[in-house]
Amino acid sequence: MDTRPRAWTCEAHRQTTAARYPELEAHLLEHHPWKNLEINAVPIVAGSAAGLDWIARSAAE
Template identity: 75%
Template sequence: MTDCVQVYTATASREAAVVLGKTATEARLAAGVQVVGPVVSLFWHLGEFGEGEEWQVIFKTTTARYPDLEAHLLEHHPWQNPEITAVPFVSGSAAYLDWIARTVAK
């Protein structure tokens, strides 16, 4: 297990996804971000089944920086209750993991 995580969220538009990714990366809350989409999303919301297109945003950061990234996403996300999840890196190349850690270090 490493100290690095991928953090996921999604937005309704490419533009909103890029803004979240750019602001988090500029603030060094993430070493890098990928915007993927559109993706088909199937979900329950307010008791109703829904389907739509979303843009997935994937942030690379450390567990130490996760709370700051989460706070940033909650403050700047266009949705009231967005998905924000973190998945740990089980392993990775030492140089890549070091780059993430150095880039987001306070």
């Protein structure tokens, strides 16, 4: 039986462009109730054309 401690993850995925990332991070840090919020930026290196277009349109709003 594996008795190692487990890391718990609560994920909320938000897509934006690299240019708008600082704005998104600042918003999350200001409005999230957790004091030690972990925010990670993970680049999207590939995706469906429709999905990538949706991210671009959504981030522009």
